[in-house]
Amino acid sequence: MTDTSDTHPGDSRAPAAEPSPLLRRAMRLLPLVAPLLLWAVPCWVLLHGGQHWPLPVTLAGTAVFALGLVAMPLAMVRGHGRRQQDGAAILGDTLLGASWVLFTWSVLLGVLLRLALTLAGVGEAEDRARIVAWAVIGVSAVLLGWGYAEARRVPRVRRLDVELPRLGAGLDGLRVALITDTHYGPLDRARWSERVCETVNTLDADVVCHTGDIADGTAERRRAQAAPLGTVRATRARVYVTGNHEYYSEAQGWVDLMDELGWEPLRNRHLLLERGGDTLVVAGVDDVTAEASGLAGHRAHLAGALAGADPDLPVLLLAHQPAFVGRAAAAGVDLQLSGHTHGGQIWPFHHLVRLDQPALAGLSRHGARTLLYTSRGTGFWGPPFRVFAPSEITLLVLRAPRR
Structure with missing residues (x-):
């Protein structure tokens, strides 16, 4: 296995289009409007939509929603702002997840179930309103409990074969394990991290990849949770690229720590993996947000990552965001591995992710190759919940075409 040196020629890219003034104004208002909607809609559906609860219940419930509306943004600012208070971050993140689930099912059941009950002639308006309220509470409670367990569990292993037309027969069966978006953070998950690494070690992988977003917080602060990554085993290479969250938390510190733990940071560079007389280019790029971070030497640069590689060799590229695949396809990359989307994490956030990224989860084709x-x-x-978006450890077995 050989290693290329870093190169830094500029990318030729068209400047990004400026958002319209209306869109900019809407984006500025979103942080103000979104929390209000997240708490006001469930409050109305559960308490003020015709249920006629006893006055003490209505007043107490309204006070709880008002407290959530005030506490959530304050806790998020104290937890994720300059103060970086882990306790506040846990509170704010949990309230955000709970309010999102309540909002979603208040809207869905508040419209669909109420309509179904009305068409079926079930009870009076007050009875239907109470049925809807209890349904929202019940569904939300179940999904939040299940979602919390899903978020905290060791991910299931997802296995799949991926045929690459240019892969040589000597590399057939190469085992590539992928972990990504570990997001070590305010909730101490050191033991979880150990169990994830133990699971990866059962896969007998030739290459283990981490495609970024290791943590929320600096390497110094989250070192204990990340330390088990040093125990991960691979027969050929352990490789890592930065994600956007590294650039919120002193990215170079994370690059240095991963290097210290025995991982190979592929910062716009590549390795050559040889087996059975055939060669695979394993390349990596910094996250697309790197250049905007202002951190010297950090930027996504595919030309630099592939510089010096034989263009006839198959390329496995690590890039944190699926959105990079347009550049990868233009360069003829065979397989790009990414994370970033979390599969939506809490349904129906999936649909918003699709507005920003070309893929949500799984294998997809882009361009001819x-x-x-x-x-x-x-x-x-953030929110310690996964609803209809289970986490994963992935084992991809690369297959050469059958002759």
Whole structure:
């Protein structure tokens, strides 16, 4: 296995289009409007939509929603702002997840179930309103309990064969394990991290990849949770690229720590993996947000990552965001591995992710040659819930075409 040196020629890219003034104004208002909707809609559906609860119940319930509306943004600012208070972050993240689930099912059941009950002639308006309220509470409670367990569990292993037309027969059966978006953070998950690494070690992988978003917080602060990554075994290589969250938390510290733990940071560079007389280019790029971070030497640069590689060799590319696949396809990359989307994490956020990324999860084709595998992520970001978006550890077995 050989290693290329870093190169830094500029990318030729068209400047991004400026958002319209109306869109900019809408984006500025979103942080103000979104929390209000998340708490006001469930409050109305559960308490003020015609149920006629006893006055003490209505007042107490309204006070709880008002407290949530105030506490959530304050806790998020104290937890994820300059103060970085883990306790506040846990509270704010949990309230965000709970309010999102309550909002979603208040809207769905508040419209669909109420309509179904009305068409079926069930009870009076007050009876239907109470049925809807109890249904929202019941569904939300079940989904939050299940979602919390799903978020905290060791991910299931997802296995799949991926045929690459240019892969040589000597590399057939190469085992590539993928973890990503571990997001070590305010909730101490050191033991979870150990169990994830133990699971990866059962896969007998030739290459183990981490495609970024290791943690929320600096390497110094989250070192104990990340340390088990040093125990991961691979017969050929352990490789890592940065995600966007590294650039919120002193990215170079994470690059240095991963290097210290024995991983190979592929910062716009590549390795050559040889077996049975055939060669695979294993390349990696910094996250697409790297250049905007202002951190010296950090940017996504595919030309640099592939510089010096034989263009006839198959390429396995690590890039944190699926959105990079357009550049990968233009360069003729065979397979890109990404994370970032979390598979939506809490339904129906899936549909919003699709507005930003070309793939949500799984294997997809882009252009004539390029395959993209998007992992749903190994950990979770922010709210400690996963609803209809299970986490994963992925084992991809690369297959050469049958002659």
